[in-house]
Amino acid sequence: MSTVASITVTAEIQRFDPSQDAEPRFESFEVSGLANMSVLDVVRSIYENQAGDLAYQFACRVGRCGTCAVRVNGRPVLACQERCKAQMRIEPLKPFPALRDLVVDRTEIESRLASFELAPLRNNAHPGQPELIAPDLAAKLCHMDSCLLCMVCVSACPAVEERPFDGPAFMLKLRHMAEHPADRRDRLDQALQGGMLECFNCDVCTQVCPADLSPAQAIRDFRRELFFGRGKEA
Amino acid sequence: MATASDIFLEHADVVVAGSGAAGMRAAIAAHDAGANVVLLAKGPRRANHTRMSGGRYNVVSGLNPADGNDAFFRDTIDSGVGINNHELTRILVDEALARAYDLEEYGLAWDRTEADKYYMSMTGGGTYVRTLGSIDEGIGITEVMLHQMHKRGIRICDFHMLTDVIRDGGGCVAGGLVIDLSKGVWRFFSAPTVIIATGGTSQLYETSSGPTINTGDGIAIALRAGAELVDVEFMQFIPISFVYPQGARGYTLTEPAHYGPRHFDPNAEAAQLLNVKGERFVLKHDPLRKEGSTRDVLARAIMLEILEGRGTPEGGVYMVPDPAVFDAFLRERPIYVKRLLENYGEPQARLQAPIQVMPSALYTLGGVRIDRWCRTCVPGLLAAGEAAGGVHGANRLGGSSMPDIQVFGRRAGMAAADDAKAARAPGDAGLEQARARVAELTAPMQRADGVRPTEVKRRVQKLMWDHVGLVRTANRLEESLRAFTDLRENVMPRLKVTNKSRVLNREWMESLELANLLDLAQAMAATSIERKETRGAFYRTDFPETDPDWTANLWVRRESGRVLVEKHAVAGSATPATAEAARVAAAS
Amino acid sequence: MSAATLPRNTTRQSEGLLHGDIARWLHRVSGTVIVVFVLVHVIAQAVLHVPALASVKAGAPWLPAVQSQHWIHAALYFSIVFHTLYGLKLLLSELGMRVDYRISLWAIVAISALFGLREVLRYAGV
Numbered sequence: 038m039s040t041v042a043s044i045t046v047t048a049e050i051q052r053f054d055p056s057q058d059a060e061p062r063f064e065s066f067e068v069s070g071l072a073n074m075s076v077l078d079v080v081r082s083i084y085e086n087q088a089g090d091l092a093y094q095f096a097c098r099v100g101r102c103g104t105c106a107v108r109v110n111g112r113p114v115l116a117c118q119e120r121c122k123a124q125m126r127i128e129p130l131k132p133f134p135a136l137r138d139l140v141v142d143r144t145e146i147e148s149r150l151a152s153f154e155l156a157p158l159r160n161n162a163h164p165g166q167p168e169l170i171a172p173d174l175a176a177k178l179c180h181m182d183s184c185l186l187c188m189v190c191v192s193a194c195p196a197v198e199e200r201p202f203d204g205p206a207f208m209l210k211l212r213h214m215a216e217h218p219a220d221r222r223d224r225l226d227q228a229l230q231g232g233m234l235e236c237f238n239c240d241v242c243t244q245v246c247p248a249d250l251s252p253a254q255a256i257r258d259f260r261r262e263l264f265f266g267r268g269k270e271a
Numbered sequence: 272m273a274t275a276s277d278i279f280l281e282h283a284d285v286v287v288a289g290s291g292a293a294g295m296r297a298a299i300a301a302h303d304a305g306a307n308v309v310l311l312a313k314g315p316r317r318a319n320h321t322r323m324s325g326g327r328y329n330v331v332s333g334l335n336p337a338d339g340n341d342a343f344f345r346d347t348i349d350s351g352v353g354i355n356n357h358e359l360t361r362i363l364v365d366e367a368l369a370r371a372y373d374l375e376e377y378g379l380a381w382d383r384t385e386a387d388k389y390y391m392s393m394t395g396g397g398t399y400v401r402t403l404g405s406i407d408e409g410i411g412i413t414e415v416m417l418h419q420m421h422k423r424g425i426r427i428c429d430f431h432m433l434t435d436v437i438r439d440g441g442g443c444v445a446g447g448l449v450i451d452l453s454k455g456v457w458r459f460f461s462a463p464t465v466i467i468a469t470g471g472t473s474q475l476y477e478t479s480s481g482p483t484i485n486t487g488d489g490i491a492i493a494l495r496a497g498a499e500l501v502d503v504e505f506m507q508f509i510p511i512s513f514v515y516p517q518g519a520r521g522y523t524l525t526e527p528a529h530y531g532p533r534h535f536d537p538n539a540e541a542a543q544l545l546n547v548k549g550e551r552f553v554l555k556h557d558p559l560r561k562e563g564s565t566r567d568v569l570a571r572a573i574m575l576e577i578l579e580g581r582g583t584p585e586g587g588v589y590m591v592p593d594p595a596v597f598d599a600f601l602r603e604r605p606i607y608v609k610r611l612l613e614n615y616g617e618p619q620a621r622l623q624a625p626i627q628v629m630p631s632a633l634y635t636l637g638g639v640r641i642d643r644w645c646r647t648c649v650p651g652l653l654a655a656g657e658a659a660g661g662v663h664g665a666n667r668l669g670g671s672s673m674p675d676i677q678v679f680g681r682r683a684g685m686a687a688a689d690d691a692k693a694a695r696a697p698g699d700a701g702l703e704q705a706r707a708r709v710a711e712l713t714a715p716m717q718r719a720d721g722v723r724p725t726e727v728k729r730r731v732q733k734l735m736w737d738h739v740g741l742v743r744t745a746n747r748l749e750e751s752l753r754a755f756t757d758l759r760e761n762v763m764p765r766l767k768v769t770n771k772s773r774v775l776n777r778e779w780m781e782s783l784e785l786a787n788l789l790d791l792a793q794a795m796a797a798t799s800i801e802r803k804e805t806r807g808a809f810y811r812t813d814f815p816e817t818d819p820d821w822t823a824n825l826w827v828r829r830e831s832g833r834v835l836v837e838k839h840a841v842a843g844s845a846t847p848a849t850a851e852a853a854r855v856a857a858a859s
Numbered sequence: 860m861s862a863a864t865l866p867r868n869t870t871r872q873s874e875g876l877l878h879g880d881i882a883r884w885l886h887r888v889s890g891t892v893i894v895v896f897v898l899v900h901v902i903a904q905a906v907l908h909v910p911a912l913a914s915v916k917a918g919a920p921w922l923p924a925v926q927s928q929h930w931i932h933a934a935l936y937f938s939i940v941f942h943t944l945y946g947l948k949l950l951l952s953e954l955g956m957r958v959d960y961r962i963s964l965w966a967i968v969a970i971s972a973l974f975g976l977r978e979v980l981r982y983a984g985v
Contacts (some may be wrong), residue, residue: 041515054772073516075870081518085725089778090770096318096482099522099610101410104315112873117518118613120870136453137774143315143429151421156378163376167332167387175380176602179406182380182414183606186317195883217378238949239879240960247869249609253960260953601863609866620865 044072046079046121050091051128054137061135063126064088076125077105077116080139092138100247103185106130106192107139113192115185115247130192146188149203153227155210157220170218181213181255183248190242190252202232205242205252212255215262225267228259278448278457278706280699283309284691285684286447286460288433288489289468291319292409293656293676293683295416296370297466300684302423306691308684309460310420311431311449313469313484313780317413320470320481320657324409325525325604327394327402327670328374328381330367334388338399340364347671350396350565351664352807353822354502358643358843359662363671363678370677371403377415381405382603392534392603394526394669395566400535402670408606412673429453430775433488434783435708436465436496436652437701443694444496444651445701448708452780455773459705463694464651464687467493468680471635471657472791473506474728474784477736478521479632480512489658491787493639494794498647500827501660502637503791504798507667507808508741510569512631514587519614521631525607526669527600528622531593533563544573545589545625546581552588567666567808570630574741577629587629592622630741634672636663636808637795640826645683651690655683661824661842665807714766715782721767724781727758731785731792739796744812752796759789794834798825801836882964886945889938889971896935899925929982937975941967 046068053061066083068074074082077095084091095105098117105116108128116127133141170178184206191197191204208228215224236256243251285301287294290312298310312318331343344364348355375381381403382390394402405411420427430453437459439445446461472487473479494500511524532539541562546552556572557564573588582588600622601608611620618624638660645653656676663671715724734754738747763786768778802825804818805811826837903923906916916922925931944967952958 054774056774057772071517075516075518078516078518084777089723089725089768090772090776092775092777094314094318096314096484097323098483098518099323101323102315102318102482104318109873112877114872118870119872122873137772140775142453147316147427147429150417154418154422156415156418156422157376159376163372165372167381167383167389168375169386170380170383171386172383172390175383176406178380179382179411180605182378182411183407184414185410186414193877195880214378217380219378237879237883238953239883241877241879243960244878245872247872249605249867249869257953257955261955264954598863601865605866609868612865613868613870617865 042072043069044074044121044123045069046074047124048079048083049126050080050083050139052138053135055135074121075117076107076109076114076119076121076127079121079125080116080127092136092140094140101185103187106187106189108192113189113245115187115189118247130188132192132197133188146186149207150186150210153207153211153231154222155214157214157217158222159219160221168219174216174218178213178216181209181216181250184209184213184250185248187247189245189247193241193245195239195241196235196237200232200235202235205236205256207231208233208236208259209250209252209255212258215259225259225262228256233259278459278702278709280702281309281458281460282696283307283460283462285309285464285466285687286311286433286462287466287468287684288447289319289470289656289658290316290427291468291470291656291676292321292412292416292673293658293680294466294468295413295420296677296680297468297655297684297687298425299416299419299423300681301466301688302425302684304685304688306688308425309462310425310427311433311447312427312429313432313452313488315429316417316427318482318484319413320485321676322409322413323480323482324412324673325404325523326408326412326673327404328367328371328673329394329397329402329668329670330371330674331364331401332368332371332389332391332403334391335400338401342399343401346397346399347668348664350666350668350807352666352817353664353844354806354824354841355664356661356842359641359679361843362643362682363662363675366678367674370674370681373677374412374415377419379405379411379415390603392527393530393537396666396668397670398537400537404603406603406605408604431458432780432783433465433469433492434712435705436492437704437708438496438649439697439700442497442650444649445697446705448705450712450783452775455776457709459702461697461699461701462691463697464653464691466645466683466687467639467652467654467658468656468683469658471638472788473632473635475732475735475788475792475795476506476632476740477732478512478629480509480521480523481633486784486788487635487791488784488787489654490635490638491790493647493649493652493654494790494827494829496652497649497828498652498654499640500637500794501640501824502664503660503794503827504802504825505636505665505808506632506740506795507566507634507636508570508574508630509633510566510573510630511590511628513610513614514583514585514627514629516614519610521629522610523631523633524611524626524628525604527596527604528592528607528611528626529590529628530563531596534596534599542593543591544569544628545591546576547583547588548581550581552576552581565666566669570808571741571810573628573630578742583627585627587627589625590628591625594622597622632740634667636660636665636667641679643682644686645679646686646690651694653683653687655679665809712783715768716771716779718765718767721765722762723769724766724778724785727762727766728781728785728788731755731758731788735792735795739792739799742810742812743799745800748796748800752793752800755789755793755796759793763789794827797834797836798827801825801838878961878964882945882960885941885968889942892934892938893942896931929979932978932982933975936978937971940974941971944970
């Protein structure tokens with residue numbers, strides 16, 4: 038808006054090329070613009086006007102693809118959604134290996150997702166007409182499946198840091214399938230294998246999620262199922 | 272350490288370029304037909320246009336008794352102003368439902384009103400309530416499809432950009448030349464079939480809705496490989512998109528907010544659009560349908576207001592939404608309510624205050640010319656989805672791209688698997704050609720001085736937005752065409768890349784993309800000059816009327832570097848073919 | 860004004876406190892305080908009442924007094940209440956009760972602080 042104030046941002050960006058550098062270093066840039074710029078806007082401006090050699094990743098720039106996640110002042114965020122601030126230290130998402138500068142290697146993330154076999158395991162083929170799913174359940178399933186897999190929650194999770202735990206997003210994806218009426222795979226068992234019991238139930242994932250989801254609630258639902266048995270019609 | 276000329280040789284039956292729904296659906300279908308498939312994603316696999324879509328899906332599901340396949344067909348042809356490839360449109364209409372069930376089988380939960388009844392609404396241009404949707408929108412569609420890819424063990428190569436399709440001596444596809452951007456190494460995927468599913472080319476425009484990777488690579492690659500393009504002068508602009516903040520500018524703002532009660536009732540009125548003087552300017556353009564008019568009319572009307580100085584200081588106009596639809600809007604599209612809240616504020620998110628909107632490049636209507644099985648005129652080369660042209664004609668119905676990419680993605684995959692079975696494995700035929708091409712594509716990396724690709728890209732985007740966008744006219748089009756030719760001849764050979772690291776070198780990638788963008792800019796300008804009328808999304812100020820003589824398609828092909836434009840009768844339509852293959856222009 | 864709750868505005872995620880981190884650390888620290896106090900208490904009582912440890916009593920005359928410091932009691936009561944309530948919250952939420960992580964944290968902190976404050980006031984003779 039015309040009423041939006043201007044801001045000068047000092048951004049310290051982690052630079053690291055594993056093929057050339059022994060250690061990551063930080064480089065400082067100044068960017069001026071409107072105060073409602075996103076962190077991604079700042080990074081893009083740096084690339085376009087100051088550092089053509091900067092490696093960063095984004096595609097949709099509106100919180101959809103989930104590929105631009107970075108850490109800003111230590112906190113994992115989606116760069117495209119986070120508003121800029123006067124002092125920013127921008128680093129790649131931990132604990133994933135950096136490919137270069139702000140881009141992480143997601144190979145291990147993808148193979149873990151693949152290993153969970155998240156397609157519904159069906160007893161019967163699709164009926165060829167609308168499958169029977171209660172409207173509220175359909176809405177819940179969709180809400181859970183709007184997870185971006187941006188890995189912000191996995192990066193913020195203290196249990197991932199301290200314990201053998203795959204991370205909140207993976208548990209949410211498993212829970213999505215556990216709630217799906219057609220799926221017959223034992224998702225609780227998979228969650229247990231993925232370290233579900235290691236979660237501190239602290240809801241850091243709920244707070245940092247850029248898509249308003251609660252992986253912690255998915256884990257609580259799994260734990261309740263562990264105590265009281267399966268709520269879903271078998 | 273890899274050097275520029277090192278190429279790793281790999282083999283596959285079917286190479287699919289593009290990780291959106293069309294590409295994934297093609298890969299799934301080809302795999303299920305027994306082919307060995309590799310899917311290439313230019314960025315991480317989730318970076319695609321499908322994921323950004325609202326995921327609305329036009330289909331005759333039988334739940335609205337008034338609707339039927341013929342009505343859907345007619346709506347599509349009417350919206351496309353008669354130049355759709357009728358055969359493709361018919362396939363789209365006939366197969367959409369089976370593909371919607373496929374998605375449900377994959378795990379998608381369409382919104383419901385009852386356990387066995389889908390929730391339906393209306394979108395831009397349709398005359399019946401027929402559109403399905405899900406709260407997780409395009410995100411859900413891509414997720415369930417990715418799980419199907421994983422289930423089948425189909426190889427997905429992230430950060431792999433297709434740069435060229437290589438043909439053997441007989442003119443058949445020999446494989447794809449690919450750069451692994453994450454390492455900066457070249458791979459030649461020797462394969463008898465390549466499917467282009469790389470999406471559209473909305474990045475040609477200054478203000479666009481789609482992802483930054485939609486640079487029309489596949490369309491340009493197909494053109495270079497000898498395929499024909501069709502309808503490339505048609506670009507769909509969405510009238511309703513975000514104006515600010517900077518990063519979100521141009522992102523589609525979705526139709527329920529604009530449609531209001533019309534979202535569920537074809538006779539209801541849509542949200543009013545006001546210029547900065549408070550005038551309902553749409554009435555000048557469509558007094559009958561008013562703001563409920565089609566996307567093309569609204570986008571043009573808004574653009575003209577802005578160009579004529581009656582826009583807001585931020586470059587938009589005001590939309591006055593109906594707060595009565597807020598609850599339905601929130602239930603159906605929480606992701607958009609969230610974006611409205613974050614970008615504009617709470618009153619706007621609650622549809623209680625005027626929302627600034629502007630038009631933005633949304634969907635590439637034209638693309639690679641395909642037959643009913645997505646085959647191009649080059650043996651072994653197929654195309655599907657936004658990269659292909661002909662299905663939607665001069666304007667697309669809102670909610671028709673989702674069935675398009677499912678229906679034709681699957682067809683492309685099945686046909687490619689068949690073709691691969693029938694073909695002889697190309698072996699390392701084409702490897703030498705690929706090697707020669709690598710040397711050309713690596714040139715910007717060797718140059719010490721020159722122009723950065725980002726600067727050139729900005730110039731192209733500005734030219735396209737100003738002169739080959741919503742409002743076109745002969746002299747501006749010719750001027751732009753000359754500018755594109757000049758950029759190609761004088762600036763492209765001077766492109767340089769700041770950093771010489773081969774790992775994730777964005778400028779290098781942009782230099783490769785830029786060549787594709789320029790190829791398409793040229794084709795779009797050349798066809799726009801030829802089409803001397805106004806039709807659907809295509810508007811010429813010097814020819815403001817629709818001309819029945821132009822109920823025809825323009826095909827583009829390249830012969831020894833020259834762009835050739837030919838006028839052809841509409842395929843599969845009831846009107847007798849005029850066989851008017853008059854070669855009307857030769858540009859560049 | 861519609862009653863429907865809007866989605867969250869998540870454009871300032873790097874600012875402010877991480878509630879979960881605070882809760883987790885308070886839970887750990889309060890648990891540690893309780894364990895340490897019990898240890899100190901056992902040793903102090905032993906020093907006071909076991910004749911064989913009289914020499915320790917002479918060497919550390921401050922030890923028995925530790926038990927009756929008002930701020931230590933305040934910390935202890937805060938810790939006991941916080942650790943109990945937060946532990947209960949974890950249990951209940953895992954058994955299916957919906958508890959908001961922000962409201963519950965600050966409610967538990969407030970209740971625990973009241974108990975701590977009561978100790979301070981008690982020592983002050985109020």
